[in-house]
Amino acid sequence: MSITAKEIANALGLSPSAVSLALNNKPGVSEETKNTVLEYAEKHGFVFKKYDMSQNKKLNILFIIHQEYSLALDYHNISLEMLDGISEVCQNHHCILNSQTIKSDEDSIRNCIENLRLNPVDGILILGTSIQKETVKRFLSLNIPLVLLDSSLDSVDCSRICINNIQGSYHATDYLIQMRHSQPGYLCSNIRLNNFEERRLGFKEALHDHGLSYSRSIIHELSPSIDGAFADFMEILEQNQDLADCYFADNDLIAIGVIRALQAKGINVPEDVGIIGFDNINLCRILQPSLSSIAFSRKYLGQLAIYQLLYHIQNPNQPHIKIAIDTKLIKRFSI
Secondary structure, three states: OOOOHHHHHHHHOOOHHHHHHHHOOOOOOOHHHHHHHHHHHHHOOOOOOOOOOOOOOOOEEEEEEEEOOOOOOOHHHHHHHHHHHHHHHHHHOOOEEEEEEEEOOHHHHHHHHHHHHHOOOOEEEEEOOOOOHHHHHHHHOOOOOEEEEOOOOOOOOOEEEEEOHHHHHHHHHHHHHHHHOOOOEEEEEOOOOHHHHHHHHHHHHHHHHOOOOHHHOOEEEEOOOHHHHHHHHHHHHHOOOOOOOEEEEOOHHHHHHHHHHHHHOOOOOOOOOEEEEEOOOOHHHHOOOOOEEEEOOHHHHHHHHHHHHHHHHHOOOOOOOEEEEOOEEEOOOOO
C-alpha cells in the first residue's frame, strides 16, 4: 500500500496544503521544500496522479515573447507563426492561451513575474531567442512548468525547443562552396545572439570539411537589419575593401541589406557575388533576385513546445529535454 499525502506531511512536519502544492508542482512552496517532499514521496512509494486532459478543468497557458534586440529579429512575424502552432494544440486540448510581450529591462521582467505570482498559470512558454540564463532562472523560481522556445541554453533547468542552427549554416556554406568553387565570406551580425554563434560554428565546420581555413574567410560585421546592413556595407564598398565571391549571412535581413548595397554600386547578384541567408522570411521570395535561405517551420516549433509543456504538466517529475528541429535550404536565384 502506497504512502498518502497526509502521512508525508506528518513525517516531514509540514502542513497538508504545503505537501499538496509540492506534489502537484504548484507555486506557493520553496524549491527546497518541493524537492524534500518529492524525494520522500518517491522513496516511500507515493503514487503520483497524472493530470487527465479529458477533465473539464481547462489549463491556463501563457506565451511570453521576450524581446531584447528590436533590430535583430522580426518579432511580430516570428511570434505569429509560432503562436499559430501553439494555438492549434491549445484548442485541441481545451487550454486557455494568453500571450504577452516583455522587454529585457528590469521593470518589465519584474512586473511579469510579480503578476504571475499573484495570478499563477498552469504552464509558461517563453520565446527567448536572446534571453539570458539569469532571466530564465527567475521565471523558473515560480515553480510553474516552463518550456523555452528558440533558445538552446544548456545551463537552465527546463526543456528547450530550438533550431538546428549548426546544421543549417553548414548546409548553406557547403552549397556555396560546391556552386561557386571558392571560399565563402561571412556576413556576421554585430549583435551576437546564441543562434548566431551556433551559425558561425556550422560555417566553420563546413569550411573545415572542405579543407578551408576560417581565418582566410572575408568577414564583415554588420547591423542585423536591412537598413543597418545596407548602410554598413555601403561604407565597406566605398572604402574599396576586398569582397568575397560569395557569402553566408547570419540572417535574411543582413543578406537583403547587402544585396541592395551591392546593386546600388552596380555589382550584380549572383553573377558577381552570391549570397545565402537564414530564416526564409517572406521578403526572400519577392526580392530581385530572390534570396536563397535556410528555412525551418516556426509553426512546428510552437507545436513541439506546447506538447512538451503539456507533458511536463502531466508528468512533473520527468527529466527535461532539448529538441533541435532540422532546417532545409531553399534554393532561389541569389546563387
